[in-house]
Amino acid sequence: MNDKQRMLLIVEDDPTLQKQMRWAFDDFETIVADDRDSAIAQLRRHEPPVVTMDLGLPPAPDDVTEGFRLLTEILALAPDTKVIVLTGQHDRENAVRAVALGAYDFFGKPFEPDLLNLTIDRAFRLHDLQMENQRLRETQGSALSGVITRDPMMLKLCRTVERVASANATVALLGESGTGKEVFARALHSLSPRAKQRFVAVNCAAIPENLLESELFGYEKGAFTGAAKQTPGKLETANKGTFFLDEIGDLPLALQAKLLRFLQERVIERIGGREEIPIDVRIVCATHRDLKELIKSGQFREDLYYRLAEIVIDIPPLRDRQGDAALLAHAFVHRFCAENGRATLSLSDDALSAIEAHDWPGNIRELENSLKRAVIMADGSQITAEDLGLEGVEAELATLNLRQVREAAERQAVIRVIARTNNNIARAAEILGVSRPSLYDMMNRFGLKKEG
Numbered sequence: 001m002n003d004k005q006r007m008l009l010i011v012e013d014d015p016t017l018q019k020q021m022r023w024a025f026d027d028f029e030t031i032v033a034d035d036r037d038s039a040i041a042q043l044r045r046h047e048p049p050v051v052t053m054d055l056g057l058p059p060a061p062d063d064v065t066e067g068f069r070l071l072t073e074i075l076a077l078a079p080d081t082k083v084i085v086l087t088g089q090h091d092r093e094n095a096v097r098a099v100a101l102g103a104y105d106f107f108g109k110p111f112e113p114d115l116l117n118l119t120i121d122r123a124f125r126l127h128d129l130q131m132e133n134q135r136l137r138e139t140q141g142s143a144l145s146g147v148i149t150r151d152p153m154m155l156k157l158c159r160t161v162e163r164v165a166s167a168n169a170t171v172a173l174l175g176e177s178g179t180g181k182e183v184f185a186r187a188l189h190s191l192s193p194r195a196k197q198r199f200v201a202v203n204c205a206a207i208p209e210n211l212l213e214s215e216l217f218g219y220e221k222g223a224f225t226g227a228a229k230q231t232p233g234k235l236e237t238a239n240k241g242t243f244f245l246d247e248i249g250d251l252p253l254a255l256q257a258k259l260l261r262f263l264q265e266r267v268i269e270r271i272g273g274r275e276e277i278p279i280d281v282r283i284v285c286a287t288h289r290d291l292k293e294l295i296k297s298g299q300f301r302e303d304l305y306y307r308l309a310e311i312v313i314d315i316p317p318l319r320d321r322q323g324d325a326a327l328l329a330h331a332f333v334h335r336f337c338a339e340n341g342r343a344t345l346s347l348s349d350d351a352l353s354a355i356e357a358h359d360w361p362g363n364i365r366e367l368e369n370s371l372k373r374a375v376i377m378a379d380g381s382q383i384t385a386e387d388l389g390l391e392g393v394e395a396e397l398a399t400l401n402l403r404q405v406r407e408a409a410e411r412q413a414v415i416r417v418i419a420r421t422n423n424n425i426a427r428a429a430e431i432l433g434v435s436r437p438s439l440y441d442m443m444n445r446f447g448l449k450k451e452g
Contacts, residue, residue: 006124007031007046011039011053011070012086013061021052024113025120034058036070041430043074043081049127050104050120052084055094064094068101075102080130082123086111146183148331151321157184157313164311165191170263172248172308173286175315178365181286182246184315188284189242197241202234205247213255214271223272235268235279243281248308249289249300256301263307283308318363325355328364332371333383340375347383354385411446414439418448 008028012018013035022030031046033039035058042048051074055067067085074081082104087095095106104123107116147158164171165188173181182201189199207215214223218233235243245251251259262268263283267276285308294300318325329347337344347355360366374387385391413432421427429439442448 006050007048008120009033009039009042009046009048009051009053011051011057013054013056013058025117027117028120028124036066036073039070040073040077043077044430044433047078047433048081050082050084050123052086052116052120054086054109055091055098056088068094068098071098071101071103080127082127084116084119084123147180147187148328149321149324150327151316151324153316154321154324157315160313161187162191164188166193167311168282169310170283170285170308171311171313172291173284173313173315174291175286175288176317176361176363177288178363179315179317180364181315182244184313185242185244185246185284185286189244189282192242192282194241194282198238199242199244200234200238201244201246203246205250209252209255212252213258216255217258217268217270219271220273223270227272230270233268233270235262235281236270236277238281239279241281243283245283245285247287247289248285249287249291249294251300253299253301256304260301260304260307263304318360318367325358325360325367326352328367329355329371332368333375336372336375342375343381345375345378345381345383348385350385351383351388351390354388354390358390407446410442411448414442414446414448418443 006028008025008030010018010021010025010030010032011034012021012032015034018032018034022032028050031042031048033042039051039053043051053067053070053074054061055064055071056062057066057070060066071083071085074083079102083098083102085095085098085103085106086109087098087106088109091108095108098106104126105119107119147154149155149158161184171185171188173184175181185201186199189195202215204212214231214233216233216235218231218236219227221227221230245259262279265276266280267278269276291300291305291309295302295305318328326347329352333345333347336342355367362369370388370390371383373389374383378384378387414428417428417431418425421431425436425439429436432439434442
């Protein structure tokens with residue numbers, strides 16, 4: 001992209017300064033707005049990667065309220081937009097507040113055009129890099145190892161994991177069985193500063209209650225019958241690394257109290273021991289159960305929940321992930337063919353339709369097992385719905401015609417916006433990011449008449 005194609009939105013109510021800024025920044029394609037409403041309209045219509053804006057805007061240019069309202073709306077509508085805030089020369093407090101809200105940078109007025117020009121250029125370059133990374137994530141699934149997705153909600157979760165991985169906060173991963181909670185837990189570890197240390201996992205539901213305490217906290221020699229030697233627990237083993245407590249909802253109440261003490265004090269005592277052992281470990285937990293319902297029924301401690309759930313990540317079931325079932329199916333077939341020494345198999349249309357129609361109550365784990373069995377058992381060169389043990393569904397490929405899908409989406413959007421704006425065509429056109437003549441053309445095409 002050359003600089004002339006880079007669109008810069010200048011939000012400034014002083015016409016003279018507007019003109020000066022357009023002249024100073026002629027390396028970029030500039031558009032202007034002089035208040036909050038016109039700025040939002042330009043943002044919707046042109047989607048500029050970079051915005052410069054004065055905090056003092058009409059109707060009260062001496063007050064920053066309108067400017068902060070605009071900044072918040074810009075970042076809500078287009079979170080990747082780089083906003084450079086212009087403030088009074090000595091107004092550092094508001095400048096810092098703007099950056100805290102998400103602004104890319106700030107400059108005091110009067111500013112040095114060459115310096116601001118460099119900052120704008122850097123903002124464009126950063127935006128380009130982030131967009132390229134996003135395109136790569138969407139093409140390859142995700143930067144997280146083991147996560148294969150193109151679903152917008154899952155891609156957002158991947159970005160959340162990338163952001164919180166470096167923090168030391170305790171993370172609770174919630175979601176149905178088989179949604180990939182351990183994959184996310186390992187990603188949190190591998191992307192963190194603790195990546196070179198151990199990742200230790202314990203499944204609270206898989207270990208008998210009478211053994212779970214010694215598994216977690218360890219024991220001293222002679223602490224109980226059969227304790228022939230001093231044995232460190234899993235928490236101690238994970239020191240300096242990440243400790244993953246899977247199925248935390250099945251942790252017995254007695255052990256919940258002991259785990260809470262560890263989270264508060266960050267020390268443990270082995271069973272039969274008196275020595276307090278300091279442990280530095282990052283806790284990640286997961287469960288398919290509703291912890292808040294368990295709290296109501298007295299099966300889970302509320303104080304422990306708030307210690308464990310400093311950051312909560314809800315992982316959606318496979319049935320709610322757009323297009324991921326088919327995407328994962330292709331990946332599993334490729335993998336299992338390689339593992340079993342089979343020539344590459346393909347999925348038939350009826351198999352793909354059945355995969356997309358099935359609810360997958362066992363989520364990714366169920367899909368994976370179904371594909372593994374089908375690869376082993378399939379007779380021909382294609383995997384069919386019958387091989388998967390699913391009922392065939394007629395492939396409705398006609399409904400996937402892009403023109404028809406696009407027209408249906410546009411029609412729905414036009415109807416919603418016209419209703420929300422109470423038939424205000426000018427306002428509706430601004431929200432939709434089109435001109436009024438274009439909106440009238442769309443309404444005629446969709447058979448919609450302006451009321452009143």
